[in-house]
Amino acid sequence: MKQYLMLTNEELKRSWKMIVAVILAMASIEILTVVGRVIYQERQVRNYMSDAKVTESEALRSFGKLSFEQASSYFSYVIMIGIVLVILYAIQIWYRDWFGESKYIYRLLLLPGGRAKIFFAKWTSLALVIISFIGLQWAVIQLSYAIFNWLIKNNYRASSFDISMTLKQLYTMNVVDVLILLILSLFVVSFLFMLVLLERSYRKAKGLLFIVLEVIALLVIMMGGMYVIETLDIFLSQEISGIMLAIFVLYFAYTIWKSLRLLKWKISV
């Protein structure tokens, strides 16, 4: 347990500069886009007023008022970039031990005790990064909303906006939804870890073949399961949810079991 915690700390120590830089960049971009959108809206209205010689309320009627949903419309792109970066980090966290400045993988695999701690330390690092990412989004949305209200003139603000609507679109506030999002993210991380370990175990064509087979197996399980359930039409909706959940839990456990076996028996430096 102590070694697992130390390794998790080690993993985060190796990445913290990159993680903080990405988090700061994402937060800055999101806040700046809200500020920019408000300023742009006001400038557009002012220009229209002087060009068309109309009053402010007439200009606003033509242009429309600005809601927080509109001002934060770029958030979804930033979130997409964040998701891609997390996926890249899930891959890089393994490969850096083979292709970094040193071959740290030798040291990791030679540590006393089992190798499962290596997997779980990396997995926990990813979990913490994902939780930080989700927390950041929540904080940035709150902060952007406050900045939006402080910056925009009352008569420029669309009265229909609702923070909970915006948050729902961009990012759920519900605790259960957040947990589901987190578990799904960790499943994706486990699946990616398994693919990386397959490649690191079998290498080249054989490694690629196993990766393709695992991806096909996942698609068959997902689509096949849904097709069978819909075709048979004998299950109640609650039973369908139960079956889907059981398949998900089993497959999730399989990805971890497979990764641990690869680490123990097949991995190569």
Next chain:
Amino acid sequence: MLEVHGLKKRYGRKKPILEGVSFSVRPDSITCLIGLNGEGKSTILKAIMGLVPVDAGTVLVDGEVSREKIAFVPDLQTMPGYMTIGDALTYMGDYYPDWNPKVAEELMGLFKLLTTDKILELSKGNQAKFSLVLGFALDRPYLLLDEPFAGIDLFTKEQISWIFSSHYMEGRGILMTTHEIVEIEHLIDRVVFLQDGRIIDEHDTEEMREVYGKSVQDRMLEVYQR
């Protein structure tokens, strides 16, 4: 005794790299694996440590399947790049219950290494010395060394060779791979010659000198020129 029995390894459909390699390393002795490049010397060391999977074969340490009695010094740097020597020594102390900080400190002094130096900024020779510190400061009866003299100058080679005749060797069984036979020939107790993934010859060096009147290098030239 470190015993290697019938190691077999093949990469894909290529020619097998190891074809049933068996040998043993006695405690308190130095065994040298000799072979041309690509003959599988490093693969044997990695296989012993479980760093590459093998197709067949077993490794026993004093009759048990356990790697925790073996320390391994590969021919490359294995600590994260951002660490200083001091960080790496702390790391070893944190993770290895059999880490001996006293030996580490003594060897650091003898090799004139500073804890404040960044590992990746060390010269090739100092990196090799530091790797030896990491290996010898583990209280383990067997030590594997992969090319400990590769790419370093003559003076550093002499400094490193010294350790093999020092009291840090007491009770240890060493298995090393090297091309630099001349520098350490007088220290080796046993040689194992590898070719095409097989052991083609092995000798106690003392016996080889007395019975055949040949040095390890003479025998090596003979073996690989036939």
